[in-house]
Amino acid sequence: MSARTRMLVAGVIVPLLIAAASVVVMLVALPSLPDPVAVHWGPSGAPDGFGSPIGFLLLVPIVVLAYSAFAFAIIRGSRTETVNQRIVLAIAPFLATVLGGLSAGGLLTQAGVADARDAGSILPVLIVGFGGGIALAVAVWFFLPAPAPIAELDPATLPTLELASDERATWVRRLEPARWLGIVLGVLAALVVGGAAVVWLVAPTPAAVIYVLAVGLVALLGAGSLFWTVRIDSRGIVARSALGWPRFTVPLEDVAGAASVSVDPTSGFGGWGVRWAGKRRLGIILSSGPALEVRRRSGGALVVTTADSERAAALLNSLARRA
């Protein structure tokens, strides 16, 4: 089975089949259900909300279809297997199993019961639904194609520059996200801060505190993954986040070669920020276009989107060759 077929099966076909099966089960059970049916359950597992089963019948196909379309677009749009993509695809069958299983299971516990209030507990359905979903996601994770080993760089095409035998050289650059990305993130941040204000006003204090902490953490991680300093010198290359962590290095002894490459964030790395694509190929992806790709002797690569990548690659190659 080809890599692409595996992705389609795991991320699109299986979830759609699960959703279809749950809709069939619900339709079959429909005549034997009480009216109204239980649609909400309390913390003890006993039903506490009642209504029409139509919500379940619509929810499952709509959500699973929408997610499948998203997964399909991800498969179509990418050229390499990225970790990001693997996560998105493994979530698809999980989502279908949990939604379809809980909806169909929740209705099945009421089949043949005259009054929905007498229906059994939802807890077994919850356990089976989530357990099954997690098991399936794990199975799919391993069924999905492992990242392919990255192709070798052609040593003849690697750039170099003139460096006297005892000349010392350094290349330093601060990296920032592309301007449009900054604008998008700024708007998102404004919305989230607005949300925080609303949550603060209306929600109970613990919820507000959790929300604000979560927002703060996401903002911190975002800033940490979008602002970097990259430095090349006689010790190799260091990419350090503006927060000081994370920090990625390739010591000069480990530099097999460096090249200037062109990066398309969505199709090549599955997005922006710190990304893995291919086997042990880590990307710090802040913009589309030129990037420095450093191959390790120990396997894998570090890719950093930056201007002046040709000179950076040339310096690393020359330093590595001289060492």
Add this chain to the structure above:
Amino acid sequence: MYLTVDPGSATPLFEQLVSGIRAQVIDGSLTQGERLPAAADLADSLDVNVHTVLRAYQVLRDEGFLDLRRGRGATVASRARDYAQLGRDIERVVAEAKKLDLTPAALAALIRKAYE
């Protein structure tokens, strides 16, 4: 920013740093307001004394290329200066000097003389 220093050269290290950074401000590869590496980091990378880097930064501040502020480190001066024309002129002068087999030192001496 790309910088090289050659300890074997007769030119003092701080002067090599000064001319390297100045050239990049003039050719536009360092842009207005851009932050330069912390002196300690740069000294570390080039294996020179941190005072050598600080001296180079101070010279460049005195020449109006850099702003030095406590806490913010060195930034490319925001004083509006457009070096594009000068960059093009220098290219032309250098090309002409090469045509006439003038050494860089000879050309530099001529330019210095023109200043006097």
